[in-house]
Amino acid sequence: MPQFEEIRPYYDTEVNQAIREIIDHPMLKAMMNFTFPEWTDDQWKTLMLHCHSIRDFQINFIYPGVQKVLEKSSDGLFTSGFEKLEENTSYLFISNHRDIILDTSLLNACLYEKGFFMTTSAIGDNLVKKPFLKHLSRLTRNFTIKRGLPARELLESSKLVSAFIRQSLLRENRSVWIAQREGRTKDGNDLTHKGVLKMISMASDEGEHFLDYFKRLNVVPVSISYEYDPTDILKMPELLAKARQEPYIKGEHEDFNTLLNGIIGAKKRIHIHIGDVLTPGLEKIAQEVNGTVKQLQALADLIDEQIILGYKLWPSNFIAHDLLTGSDQFKHEYSDQEKALFEARFRKGVDINNPVAVENFLCMYANPVTNQKRLQDTLSQF
Structure with missing residues (x-):
């Protein structure tokens, strides 16, 4: 509809033309080489140029890309x-x-x-x-x-x-x-x-x-x-x-x-x-x-x-909470190895001589624990 022209996604009728405008962009090449490392550029370009809807684009190119991201950077x-x-x-x-x-x-x-x-x-x-x-x-x-x-x-x-x-x-x-x-x-x-x-x-x-x-x-x-x-x-x-x-x-x-x-x-x-x-x-x-x-x-x-x-609270959240509070309240939620890995990550990226930096980094992970436990305690009173 005309009123949404400035903010809307593409219509399916516009998808193929939009793809043609970016098909040779180096960032798209990098994305597709990451997603389909075994394919030549001609292979993924040929498939993409036959794409005529957002759903096709998402299923054939974005979804495999997400799977590759999960494979390469997550557990x-x-x-x-x-x-x-x-x-x-x-x-x-x-x-x-x-x-x-x-x-x-x-x-x-x-x-x-x-x-x-x-x-x-x-x-x-x-x-x-x-x-x-x-x-x-x-x-x-x-x-x-x-x-x-x-x-x-x-x-x-x-x-x-x-x-x-x-x-x-x-x-x-x-x-x-x-x-x-x-x-x-x-x-x-x-x-x-x-x-x-x-x-x-x-x-x-x-x-x-x-x-x-x-x-x-x-x-x-x-x-x-x-x-x-x-x-x-x-x-x-x-x-x-x-x-x-x-x-x-x-x-x-x-x-x-x-x-x-x-x-x-x-x-x-x-x-x-x-x-x-x-x-x-x-x-x-x-x-x-x-x-x-x-x-x-x-x-x-x-x-x-x-x-x-x-x-979902992970070991990283409980470790950060215990480090922040100087306690071992949640030590049953993580292993020594998980704590060592988290501390290594934290020390690598944060100036441990700056107490404000240390607190802010730990709060990023610890606050979900604090908030969830506080809410659970509140709800248990009713």
């Missing part, structure tokens, strides 16, 4: 909760966000393997400024969210994105992935920004309560956790600037370097958990919470609860 992808999903049903997946590209790529690989339609996914325009990345983004069914806009333009942009999400979910029956907050979580605290929920609700019908609208969207929280965050060291400058209460300005190629390191960096094990459809929880909020502001916060809390409880 496996594990899942839970997918049995809750129903075929031919669209969902609004609201997820914690750790890695620029892999979070959605891995979710879509799992959806494909389990017989579900893949999502259309939100991506910040700061990540697709280069023409090649813009093409690739649109070829993998991403829609663009503009960043850093003045207030008036931000409002109009938010309305447009909200309308696109509604169109995808309710008219096209296409699931949507969006992060629970703008940008990736860098400190391990997975908290939903109410601004994201307000933006989504903008497309509700006139006079419709936002909770009733969210019921129609089939909201499902998603938790993704990496045993090793491949970009943990790259997050440190921003965390240290924040600790010093200083503004942080990204380097010219920082986003691209982070994107690349997220793909090729060591991850060990990865887990994706699909939470429950929030409809019962939304009904409970409507009955028990008064006032739009409090209801919006209750919705954010409900999403946070599922994401935090669904987050």
Whole structure:
């Protein structure tokens, strides 16, 4: 539709032409040589030039690429909760966000393997400024969210994105992935920004309560956790600037370097958990919470609860928590070898003479433990 022209993915009718525009790009060659090391360039180019839909492009080129990334840089992808999903049903997946590209790529690989339609996914325009990345983004069914806009333009942009999400979910029956907050979580605290929920609700019908609208969207929280965050060291400058209460300005190629390191960096094990459809929880909020502001916060809390409880805690999380607290509270959750490997990684990338740097790095891994245990303790009181 014309109104979505600036933010939408390609239509299937545009896919082949878009491929022809990037077929000789060196970055595409690098991607395909990594994905299909036994193929000649002519082989993958011939196959790609016969591609005429986003689904074909994802299944024949992106999915094998994701499998190769898992093979080369992880100890496996594990899942839970997918049995809750129903075929031919669209969902609004609201997820914690750790890695620029892999979070959605891995979710879509799992959806494909389990017989579900893949999502259309939100991506910040700061990540697709280069023409090649813009093409690739649109070829993998991403829609663009503009960043850093003045207030008036931000409002109009938010309305447009909200309308696109509604169109995808309710008219096209296409699931949507969006992060629970703008940008990736860098400190391990997975908290939903109410601004994201307000933006989504903008497309509700006139006079419709936002909770009733969210019921129609089939909201499902998603938790993704990496045993090793491949970009943990790259997050440190921003965390240290924040600790010093200083503004942080990204380097010219920082986003691209982070994107690349997220793909090729060591991850060990990865887990994706699909939470429950929030409809019962939304009904409970409507009955028990008064006032739009409090209801919006209750919705954010409900999403946070599922994401935090669904987050898979790895030995790295427990090791970081014990190192941070100077205790052995969770020593039964990891081996001496796992602790030695984690400490070696940590000492290699962090100035251990800088207590602020040490604390920030460890918190990145330890906070999911703290948050999950605190939430479990709170819920056990009811």
